[in-house]
Amino acid sequence: MTAEAVGDRPVARETAQRTIDVDGRAITLGADxxxxxxxxxxxxxxVTSVKLPCGEGTCGGCTVLLDGAPxxxxxxxxxxxxxxxxxxxASVTAAxxxxxxxxxxARRGALQCGFCIPGIVCSSxxxxxxxxDLDAATVRAALAGHLCRCTGYEGIVDAVLRAxxxxxxxxATRQDGRGKADGSLRYSADQVPDALVGLLLTSRGPHAHVTVEPGDALDVPGxxxxxxxxxxxxxxxxxxPHVDDPVLAPAENAVFAAEARYVGDIVGLVVAETAHAAREMAARVRQVEEPLPAARTVAEALADGAARVQRARTDLPGNVAVELAFGADEAAVSAALAAAPVTHTSTVEILPGPIAALERPAALATWDDGRCTVWSTSQTPQVVRRRLxxxxxxDAATVDLRPVPLGGGFGLKEEMFLEPAAALASRGCGGRPVRVEPTRAQLGRLRRRHAGTITITSGCAEDGAVLARDVRxxxxxxxxxxxxxxxxxxxxxLATSLYPVAVGRAAGRAVLTNTTSSAAFRGYGxxxxxxxxxxxxxxxxxRFGSDPVEFRRRHVLRAGQVDPVNSWVVASLAVDECLDALAAAGDATAALPPGQTAAGEEPGRWRRGSGMSMFAIVTAASSAVHKDSARARCRVGAAGIVVETVVPDMGQGIHSTLAAVAAEQLGLPAERVVLCQAAAAAAPADEGTFASRGVYLTGNAVAxxxxRLTAAAEHRLGWPGGTxxxxNDGAIRADAVDAPAVPWSELVGLVAEAGVxxxxxxxxxxxxxxDVAVDAWTGRLxxxxxxxxxDVGRVLEPALARGQVVGGVLQGIGVATTEQARHDGGVPLDVHLFDQAIPTMALAPEIQAVFVGDGAARGRLGAKGLGEAPMVGVPAAIANAVRDATGVRLTTWPMTPERVLAALEDPARSPSRAANAPAPP
Ligand code: FES
Ligand code: FES
Structure with missing residues (x-):
């Protein structure tokens, strides 16, 4: 065992040094x-087997055993x-x-991004x-202090019980499973361990001119x-980074803002040898803020004479940044609604929430000979490379993004907001590697999910047929x-695609406010x-006395019909199979019937009900004006086939799935194929992992x-096509051709690339x-x-698919019932992971995943994406179940106990309408 010194300053040995035995290695501490x-x-x-998801004592992700105790x-x-x-x-999993x-x-379905796992492994x-002799309840109790954003916990509990x-x-075992379980997988934070620490400086006021001077920060040792x-x-x-469009994606950010537009905007960076020194520096920097008028809510931003949220956006007449409308013109919709015998209008309010992947976004950059290399948590490495x-x-040729696994993403890591700071800082520090990672609280002020209001008016015939719809x-x-x-x-x-109507319109606007910037999140929109x-x-x-399933069956779009948005003939959409499966599964698992009391419950306290919803999502970013595309490469390696892609795996298992796709197409067992995520500069062109596009786009490109690899091999060997x-024994054989078997080694290096x-x-x-139970005494839901x-067309990896569903459903429950990112006067309140209230094991219900599909999706695979889908419809189904249980319609998410109780006590008073909610456009 060797001893290594870790510390900032030399001090007297007898008082300053202590030794810790870490996985059998002695680490000697300096006094500091x-x-x-x-x-x-x-x-x-x-020691990279200890991850740091929150750094706040909330998530359990950094758990180690200290003399055996977690x-x-x-x-x-x-x-x-x-x-x-x-x-x-690392040592816990050794034996x-x-x-x-x-x-x-390590098995598929038990873990996903893996960032929470080393801590869970230690506690388990x-x-x-x-x-x-463990049972599920004991395991859940022991792991109750651990947060996992991906799995819904089911696979983890199951793994502990099986162990x-x-x-x-x-x-089967995931390609990256073992490294995630033992902590050896190297995430962004684990690259270049001696990198300098970059700590963001962020604004304190909702709108201000900001100057940053070093003060005496540079006097801090380190x-x-x-x-x-x-x-x-x-x-x-x-x-x-996705689009070149001055309206949809305007060039609105400086790397360090001189005009801070919300509390927590990035205004600077301190760089130090250690995290401790960086914190000390940040406390000593002279950051001066000159307050500017602010619009802290949508209502304020839309008011006459409102303060301008972004003063530099002189191209905007006010604070409405984007205004879009699809479908029929407004007059036609108004006329159709006016002529309809029955109209119905409803408004919902979406309150902001956290995104909360357990791995925080981060970027590490270094420069060498005029070339910049970045290890970033980006979901879109090639796009970020171009933008950076x-x-x-x-020249883009001088910038590269290196592949790293992601500890979850859920949309936040689609954004490019840390890479520029890291690259600039490294260049300013003579090319030394600089790593930038916001603290949890900084992240809570930087990004949140979108908030908004949606008003829908439908005009119907007497028999319930929907004739016209207006969405605002x-x-x-x-x-x-x-x-x-x-x-x-x-x-x-999506407002106009799943339930087509003869006269329909959807219009809306995105309004700038001096509050936390809203970011992409799973299933956005x-x-x-x-x-x-x-x-x-x-x-x-x-209202029409219809069964909710049959009402949807009557109105929903079907395969073979024309997508009303893009005028495409819909190739694959198994809506009736979905509804049939829902009806059948619902009957088989019916909850305690409404009005009944479970054992141990006070009579009348809990009210039970069921609700359903449908949903649609897109699994390619294609539209009438843009076609999404992807490319992938297969080559013959010494031990098997290697699939190369730039698409990162953010936990959903896309790498294992892509390897399985290649194996299936080549008729090989999965272990004969490995997936290699290539650096952005060297990889086939692909926009990355988002919008559930991995299987539908990259999967088909791999297939x-x-x-093509097979065809190339046939060509090389002079064999007829298709033979x-x-x-699996490492040889290539020809069917119906009199040719000797050829060892794979003769084809090593043979490459084929394809795009879709x-x-x-x-x-x-x-x-x-x-199925829900509502506590009428407390409002607990x-x-x-x-x-x-x-309906995913065809399920490629059942264990991964189930894991996605269970994790996504629990995320939907969190979004609907607990998660929040509140503001008060422009000041974000829920910036710590504890306050954001993402679901723990205690919230996880019984979840049944059912897959249907017609296998008719376009492309070789006949499969569509799944990633975002499982969470999308859950909030609506919960609200409908609460309506069923209580007779009260909740129209705000999250449906917290306070809101539920307020609605139960006074259904006439809408608990959901915020005082400042604006009128629809
Ligand atoms: S990183 Fe320590 S509890 Fe979250
Ligand atoms: S697997 Fe637990 S946070 Fe991703």
């Missing part, structure tokens, strides 16, 4: 380390570990129950070492540099346009419009590349039934069961 968090000390010593290393002083034995996931647990977790191993029982699961607005290049950029080069005035939307963009234009566009398009539309339809069905067979262009948006449909049905 003793008060620092143990997690920082370990990571500074290169502790959160981010809030444990290093001094507490002096002289003790620290075990991380014994921990090794069994790691094997179980402690439990397994104490006792072997305890010694009954291995049946699902200080390296201070950057402020004066160090930013003149070029501006949009954090939404443009911003820095460089106001989104709160926050201080930047960012993704708001695309979120609004997606929302409006889709979940918001689904909440509005499916609660509206539920009320319509009641095509696999076929070559790859075999989506001719439609791969519309996916699904439905869910939710408990989701007891969910049946979640999805």
């Amino acid at each position: 380390r003793l008060a620092q968090p143990l997690a920082e000390t370990l990571r500074a010593a290169g 502790v959160a290393a981010c809030v444990t002083p290093s001094a507490r570990a002096a002289g003790l034995r620290v075990r991380t996931a 014994g129950p921990g090794a069994t647990l790691a094997a179980e977790l 191993a402690a439990l397994l070492e104490q006792r072997g 305890a029982a010694g009954t291995p699961g049946a699902a 200080a390296v540099a201070v950057f402020g607005p004066g160090d930013a290049p003149a070029r501006r950029f949009c954090t939404n 080069a443009g911003l820095l005035g460089l 939307v106001v989104l709160d963009a926050g201080g930047e346009v960012g993704h708001s234009g695309l979120v609004l566009e997606n929302l409006l398009l 889709a979940s918001e419009i689904t909440f509005a539309l499916e609660t509206h339809l539920d009320d319509l069905a009641r 095509e590349a696999a076929h 070559l067979r790859w075999t 262009i989506a001719e439609d948006n791969g519309l996916v449909v699904g439905a869910q039934r939710v 408990r989701v007891e069961r969910v049946v979640s049905v999805h």
Whole structure:
């Protein structure tokens, strides 16, 4: 065992040094380390098996075993570990129950992004070492302090139980599973361990001119540099990197803002040798803010004479940044509604919430000989590469983004907002690597989910047939346009696609306010419009005395019909199968009937009911004016086939799925194919991982590349087309041709690349039934069961698909019932992970995943995407279930106990309408 020193200053040995045994390696502390968090000390010593999701003691992701007892290393002083034995996931999984647990977790369906897993492994191993006879309740209790944003916890609990029982699961192991379980997988934070620490400087007021001077920050030992607005290049950029459009994605950001547009806007950066020194520097920087008039709500932003949220946007007449309309003209819709025998109008309000992937977004940059290399948590590496080069005035060939796994993304990592700061800082520090990662609280002030109001009016015939529909939307963009234009566009398009009407229109606007910038989130636009539309339809069905399933069946779009938005013939849409499966599954799993009381409950206290909703999402970013595309490469490697893509895996298992696609197309077992995420500069062109496009776009590109590889091999060998067979014994054989088998080694290096262009948006449909219990005394809302049905065309990886559904449904429950990102006077309140209230194990209900499909989706695979779908319809189904249980229509998410109780006590008083909610456009 060797001892390594970790500390900032030399001090007397007898008082200053302590030793910690970390996974069998001795780490000696300097005195200045003793008060620092143990997690920082370990990571500074290169221990990457300890992750730091929150750094606030909330998530359990940094858990290590301190002399056998689980502790959160981010809030444990290093001094507490002096002289003790620290075990991380690395040693815990090396042998014994921990090794069994790691094997179980590595299976598909048990884990996803893996960022929470090393901490969970440590707590679980402690439990397994104490006792072997575990049940689910015991495991849940032991892991109650751990947060996982991806899995819905089901796979984790199952893995612990299997490890305890010694009954291995049946699902195959993920390619990245073992590294996630033992903590050895190197995320962005684990690259270049000796990188300088870049700590963001952020604004304190909702709208202000800001100057940043070093003050005496550079006197701090370990200080390296201070950057402020004066160090930013003149070029501006949009954090939404997808489109070149001055309206949808305007160049509105400086790298460091001189005009801060919300509390928490990025105004500068301090760079230091250590995190501790960076914090000290940030406290000493002279940051002066000159307040400007602010519009803190949508109502204020739309008022006459409102303060301008972005004073530099002289192209805007006010604070309405984006205004879009689709469908019939307004006069035609008004006339159709006026002529309809029955009209119904409803309004919902979406309150902002956190995005909350457990891995925070981060960027690490370094320069060498005029070339910039970035390790970024980006979901879109090639897009960011292009944008970053443009911003820095460089040829794209001199910028590269290196591949890293993502610890979750859920849309936030589509944005480019840290890479420019890291690149500038590194260049300013002589090319030394600089790593920029916001603290959890900074992230809570920087980004949130969209808020808004949606009003729908339907005009119906006497028999309930919907004749006309008008949809009006106001989104709160926050201080930047960012993704708001695309979120609004997606929302409006989906408003008119699933239930076509003869005369329909969807119009809306995204309004700038001096509040936290709104960012992309899983199913953006889709979940918001689904909440509005499916609660509206539920009320319509009641009004006409229709069964809710049959009412939807009567109006929904079907395969073979024309997509009313894009005029495409819909290739695949198994709506009737979805509704049939929902009805059948619902009957089989009916909750306690309404009005009945469960054992142990006070009579009359809990009210039970069921609700359903349908939804549609797109799985390709194609539209009438843009066609989404992807490329992939397959090559023959020494040990098997290698699939190359630039698409990152953010936990959904797309890498395992792409490898399985190639294996299926080549007729090989999955273990014969490995997936390699290539650097952005070298990889085939592909926009990345977002909008559930991985299978539909990149998957089909991989399938095509696999076929081309076979054709290329046949050509090389002079065999007729369609005769070559790859075999698992490492040889290539020809069917119906008199040719000797050829060893794979003769073809090593053979490459084929292929691309696909989506001719439609791969519309996916699904439905869910939710059973709830509502506590009439407290307003507590408990989701007891969910049946979640999805048409994905064809299911490629059942275990991964189920994992996506379970995790997505729990995320939908969180969005609908607990998660929040409130503001007060422009000041964000819920900036810490604890306050944001993402679901714990305690909230996870029984979830049944059902897959249907016609396998008729375009492309070789006959499959569509799934990633975003499972959460999209859940809030609407919960609201409909509450209506069923209580007779009260809740129209605001999140449906917190306060709102539920207020509605129960006074249904006439709308608990959902915020005082400042604006009138629809
Ligand atoms: S990182 Fe320590 S509890 Fe979250
Ligand atoms: S797998 Fe738990 S946070 Fe992603």
